[in-house]
Amino acid sequence: xxxxxxxxxxxxxxxxxxxxxxxxxxxxxxxxxxxxxxxxxxxxxxxxxxxxxxxxxxxxxxxxxxxxxxxxxxxxxxxxxxxxxxxxxxxxxxxxxxxxxxxxxxxxxxxxxxxxxxxxxxxxxxxxxxxxxxxxxxxxxxxxxxxxxxxxxxxxxxxxxxxxxxxxxxxxxxxxxxxxxxxxxxxxxxxxxxxxxxxxxxxxxxxxxxxxxxxxxxxxxxxxxxxxxxxxxxxxxxxxxxxxxxxxxxxxxxxxxxxxxxxxxxxxxxxxxxxxxxxxxxxxxxxxxxxxxxxxxxxxxxxxxxxxxxxxxxxxxxxxxxxxxxxxxxxxxxxxxx
Amino acid sequence: xxxxxxxxxxxxxxxxxxxxxxxxxxxxxxxxxxxxxxxxxxxxxxxxxxxxxxxxxxxxxxxxxxxxxxxxxxxxxxxxxxxxxxxxxxxxxxxxxxxxxxxxxxxxxxxxxxxxxxxxxxxxxxxxxxxxxxxxxxxxxxxxxxxxxxxxxxxxxxxxxxxxxxxxxxxxxxxxxxxxxxxxxxxxxxxxxxxxxxxxxxxxxxxxxxxxxxxxxxxxxxxxxxxxxxxxxxxxxxxxxxxxxxxxxxxxxxxxxxxxxxxxxxxxxxxxxxxxxxxxxxxxxxxxxxxxxxxxxxxxxxxxxxxxxxxxxxxxxxxxxxxxxxxxxxxxxxxxxx
Numbered sequence: 001x002x003x004x005x006x007x008x009x010x011x012x013x014x015x016x017x018x019x020x021x022x023x024x025x026x027x028x029x030x031x032x033x034x035x036x037x038x039x040x041x042x043x044x045x046x047x048x049x050x051x052x053x054x055x056x057x058x059x060x061x062x063x064x065x066x067x068x069x070x071x072x073x074x075x076x077x078x079x080x081x082x083x084x085x086x087x088x089x090x091x092x093x094x095x096x097x098x099x100x101x102x103x104x105x106x107x108x109x110x111x112x113x114x115x116x117x118x119x120x121x122x123x124x125x126x127x128x129x130x131x132x133x134x135x136x137x138x139x140x141x142x143x144x145x146x147x148x149x150x151x152x153x154x155x156x157x158x159x160x161x162x163x164x165x166x167x168x169x170x171x172x173x174x175x176x177x178x179x180x181x182x183x184x185x186x187x188x189x190x191x192x193x194x195x196x197x198x199x200x201x202x203x204x205x206x207x208x209x210x211x212x213x214x215x216x217x218x219x220x221x222x223x224x225x226x227x228x229x230x231x232x233x234x235x236x237x238x239x240x241x242x243x244x245x246x247x248x249x250x251x252x253x254x255x256x257x258x259x260x261x262x263x264x265x266x267x268x269x270x271x272x273x274x275x276x277x278x279x280x281x282x283x284x285x286x287x288x289x290x291x292x293x294x295x296x297x298x299x300x301x302x303x304x305x306x307x308x309x310x311x312x313x314x315x316x317x318x319x320x321x322x323x324x325x326x327x328x329x330x331x332x333x334x335x336x337x338x
Numbered sequence: 339x340x341x342x343x344x345x346x347x348x349x350x351x352x353x354x355x356x357x358x359x360x361x362x363x364x365x366x367x368x369x370x371x372x373x374x375x376x377x378x379x380x381x382x383x384x385x386x387x388x389x390x391x392x393x394x395x396x397x398x399x400x401x402x403x404x405x406x407x408x409x410x411x412x413x414x415x416x417x418x419x420x421x422x423x424x425x426x427x428x429x430x431x432x433x434x435x436x437x438x439x440x441x442x443x444x445x446x447x448x449x450x451x452x453x454x455x456x457x458x459x460x461x462x463x464x465x466x467x468x469x470x471x472x473x474x475x476x477x478x479x480x481x482x483x484x485x486x487x488x489x490x491x492x493x494x495x496x497x498x499x500x501x502x503x504x505x506x507x508x509x510x511x512x513x514x515x516x517x518x519x520x521x522x523x524x525x526x527x528x529x530x531x532x533x534x535x536x537x538x539x540x541x542x543x544x545x546x547x548x549x550x551x552x553x554x555x556x557x558x559x560x561x562x563x564x565x566x567x568x569x570x571x572x573x574x575x576x577x578x579x580x581x582x583x584x585x586x587x588x589x590x591x592x593x594x595x596x597x598x599x600x601x602x603x604x605x606x607x608x609x610x611x612x613x614x615x616x617x618x619x620x621x622x623x624x625x626x627x628x629x630x631x632x633x634x635x636x637x638x639x640x641x642x643x644x645x646x647x648x649x650x651x652x653x654x655x656x657x658x659x660x661x662x663x664x665x666x667x668x669x670x671x672x673x674x675x676x
Contacts, residue, residue, distance in 0.1 A: 079634040088634060137499050151599075153491060160601025161475050164634035167598040172591050172630065175512045184630050253510050260505040261599065263498025292510065292522050296417040296426060296502035 008064050009321045010055055010111075012074040013118065013313030014047075016040055016092030021054040022314035023062035023069075028129060028322075030311065032062025040093045047093065048101070052108045071112040073321030075121030075313050076101065079164045085115040088163065114324040118313060120157055120166065123150025124323065125316025126268045126306050137264035141168060142271035142312075143251065146181075147189040151262065169193070173253055192250035194273050198224050200243045211239040226276030233280045248281040252288025255303060259289065263297045270306030278305040346402050347659045348393055348449075350412040351456065351651030352385075354378055354430030359392040360652035361400035361407075366467060366660075368649065370400025378431045385431065386439070390446045409450040411659030413459035413651050414439065417502045423453035426501065452662040456651060458495055458504065461488025462661065463654025464606045464644050475602035479506060480609035480650075481589065484519075485527040489600065507531070511591055530588035532611050536562050538581045549577040564614030571618045586619040590626025593641060597627065601635045608644030616643040 006025060013020040019038050023031045034057035036050050051074070059066060078090025085102020087093075106113040116124070123140030127133060133155070140150040149168030151158040159165050169189035170182050177186025178199065190196055201221055205214055212232050213221055232240040255267055267289075274281065286303045293301065308315055344363060351358040357376050361369045372395035374388050389412070397404060416428025423440020425431075444451040454462070461478030465471060471493070478488040487506030489496040497503050507527035508520055515524025516537065528534055539559055543552055550570050551559055570578040593605055605627075612619065624641045631639065646653055 135499075153496060154494075156492075158491060158600075160635070161473075161603045162601055162634055162638060164632060165599065165601040167601075167632050167635070170598045170630075170632055171595045173510060173513060175515075175588070175591060177513075182632065250513070253513060257509045257595075258599070260508045261503065261596070262496075263500060263503040263505075265499045292508075294502060294505050294508055294520065296500055297498070297505070300500060 006068065007070045008062070008068050009318040010058065010069050010072040011314035011317030011319070011321065012051060012055060012072065013317060014038070014051060014074055014076045015118075015313075016077055019047075019051055019054045020310075020314050021051075021058035022311065022318065023058050023064055024315070024318040028315065028318060030315075031064065032058055032060075033314065034058035034061055038093075044093075044095050044099055047096075048104055048108070051105060055109060066109060066111060069109075069111045071114060071321035071325045072105065072109065073121065073317035073319070073324070074101065074105070074113065074115045075118035075317045075320070076115055077118050079162075080115050080117045080120075081163050082114075082116050082157075082159055085113060087115065112321075112325065112328075114320055116157075116317075116320050117150075117159075117163070117166075119148030120150040120159065121316035121320050122148075122270065122308075122312045123152060123166075123268075123316070124157055125308060125312055125319045126270065127152045128319045128323075129315055130268070130306060130308060131266060135265040137262060138266045138268065139258050139262060139264045140306075141251075141255070141258075141267065141269050143193055143269065143274050144272040145193060145195050147193050147254075148271070149258075152264075153262070168254065168258065171254060171257060173250065173257070188250070188254045192247050192254060194224075194226060196250075197229065197243055197247055197273075200246070201239070204239055204243070209239050212237045213240065226272050229273075230276045230280070233277065244277065244280060245284055248284035249288045251281065252285045253292060255285060255289040256292035259293045259297050259301060265300065265302065267301070267303045268306045269304070270308060270312055274305055275309050344406065345408045346400070346406050347656040348396065348407050348410040349652035349655030349657070349659065350389060350393060350410065351655060352376070352389060352412055352414045353456075353651075354415055357385075357389055357392045358648075358652050359389075359396035360649065360656065361396050361402055362653070362656040366653065366656060368653075369402065370396055370398075371652065372396035372399055376431075382431075382433050382437055385434075386442055386446070389443060393447060404447060404449060407447075407449045409452060409659035409663045410443065410447060411459065411655035411657070411662070412439065412443070412451065412453045413456035413655045413658070414453055415456050417500075418453050418455045418458075419501050420452075420454050420495075420497055423451060425453065450659075450663065450666075452658055454495075454655075454658050455486075455488075455497075455501070455504075457486030458488040458497065459654035459658050460486075460608065460646075460650045461490060461504075461606075461654070462495055463646060463650055463657045464608065465490045466657045466661075467653055468606070468644060468646060469604060473603040475600060476604045476606065477596050477600060477602045478644075479589075479593070479596075479605065479607050481531055481607065481612050482610040483531060483533050485531050485592075486609070487596075490602075491600070506592065506596065509592060509595060511588065511595070526588070526592045530585050530592060532562075532564060534588075535567065535581055535585055535611075538584070539577070542577055542581070547577050550575045551578065564610050567611075568614045568618070571615065582615065582618060583622055586622035587626045589619065590623045591630060593623065593627040594630035597631045597635050597639060603638065603640065605639070605641045606644045607642070608646060608650055612643055613647050
């Protein structure tokens with residue numbers, strides 16, 4: 001049994017608005033967490049300090065000391081050079097260009113720190129904790145305000161030539177479709193994220209369609225969250241049903257594209273939207289996807305929701321810390337990028 | 339210098355209508371070729387006999403004997419279990435389900451035979467011969483009547499969980515777009531293959547638009563080939579220009595999707611359409627793709643045409659033969675699929 005003197009891992013989920021940290025024992029059991037707001041607008045130094053504070057608070061909550069931490073893993077929202085634990089750029093963190101986050105935090109905490117892209121890190125966590133590393137090829141898809149993804153190919157995280165692989169959210173599915181934040185049209189996340197659902201609901205309400213959501217949130221649908229969508233779904237709100245099923249179809253088409261390209265054993269869907277609405281959306285996502293997947297890739301494929309929930313980010317980051325630590329202590333470490 | 343007694347490799351390009359075989363020296367210099375029609379409608383046995391005949395004729399043309407052949411490689415048009423050299427299914431070869439092509443031909447020729455998917459094999463050839471195995475991540479795209487693809491990821495051919503990865507032609511780019519041969523709508527090959535060009539030209543001609551092509555081929559545009567498209571392009575045929583540029587845009591969007599997903603160093607475009615019309619199409623393909631690729635993946639990316647031409651298939655198959663032979667004679671052979 002783990003004692004208070006046992007070693008532990010720390011996983012940090014660095015987001016645009018909040019930072020989560022979790023302390024995990026050797027078997028990745030969660031011992032304690034902490035949450036602080038990011039305050040990204042105050043600049044890089046502030047965020048670094050807040051990450052450090054969040055880690056220290058999580059350790060306090062878990063009753064562990066820094067010296068017991070074998071390594072800290074961080075999932076960051078952007079392109080990350082995993083070999084150098086450097087954030088190359090992060091659209092939602094102003095000023096973050098080539099920030100050696102790993103190095104700087106390692107100095108502050110005096111512990112090893114390793115950094116990866118957030119969706120990649122979540123996929124690592126899903127592969128390790130939910131799937132016990134069994135599938136050789138697994139695609140992770142995380143749907144919230146955007147759509148992020150991660151690829152486990154040949155048993156390892158695939159990051160591409162410059163650490164920007166798995167940008168699934170910017171896969172174009174509808175030429176001349178709705179405008180995406182990236183500037184293109186018809187990207188998957190412009191069609192199937194919570195942002196897309198919000199846009200469709202607003203458009204429908206503006207043309208006079210009725211929904212219970214306007215009673216709850218007003219005509220602007222201010223602060224629409226996944227939980228309200230779920231409640232409206234459960235009350236059989238017609239507009240919400242129609243728009244969520246349409247969204248599920250788009251999610252299914254994107255899944256089909258990924259499967260036709262990568263022929264994985266497993267596709268896992270997670271993130272806030274799926275967490276709140278998985279039961280409503282999954283059957284339709286799977287049905288639409290399977291209709292569009294070529295027979296040879298469809299047969300032994302599993303398309304399933306993740307059960308890691310809100311903790312996927314910190315669990316994945318702890319897995320990243322452990323993997324990195326293990327790799328540094330074996331001789332057959334294969335470099336991932338040439 | 340190679341003598342007549344030196345060993346050689348044979349590469350076979352098995353197509354739905356014709357079989358090509360090439361004999362290559364140790365440095366992959368082409369020594370001789372042969373071509374026979376496939377006669378797929380006559381069944382599996384006939385095709386096997388014709389492949390054997392084609393190999394023997396190519397050896398005769400090259401002035402080599404079977405005993406000098408170190409290994410035979412074959413690219414087959416369908417899903418291929420590369421570990422067992424078995425064709426799992428091949429849409430254009432009636433009756434081909436789980437045919438142990440490698441084993442059967444090895445028995446007939448008394449030489450080792452290895453089989454792969456045709457587009458994968460072409461990609462291997464491009465990676466080895468055109469790129470000297472330098473890019474760790476390379477995407478091959480081959481545009482003809484359909485669109486095939488191959489992925490080199492982490493330096494090796496990526497085949498997926500059941501040997502059906504890289505079905506790039508069935509990536510959906512336009513929800514509710516034109517119907518594809520696979521039954522879905524808006525697949526890449528329904529938008530950007532020669533078949534798609536033909537469909538658009540026919541539709542335009544039916545609505546009364548003028549093109550020099552009808553003068554050459556009649557109103558049905560019977561037997562339209564890439565070379566006629568090139569001639570019409572060179573004569574500044576307005577309709578052909580418009581439709582080819584539209585096709586180039588679709589090709590560029592598909593390239594962007596693949597790059598955003600896989601972040602390769604190199605994307606190579608080949609196949610009959612690109613061979614005939616590369617000069618016309620490539621600038622627009624590259625321009626459209628680069629507009630849609632996320633900055634981090636775009637910076638050091640090369641998008642280029644293949645120069646292997648008609649011989650890509652037999653060169654790739656010879657490379658497959660050599661790779662397989664080399665792998666069988668080293669101890670660190672890593673299995674590609676678990």
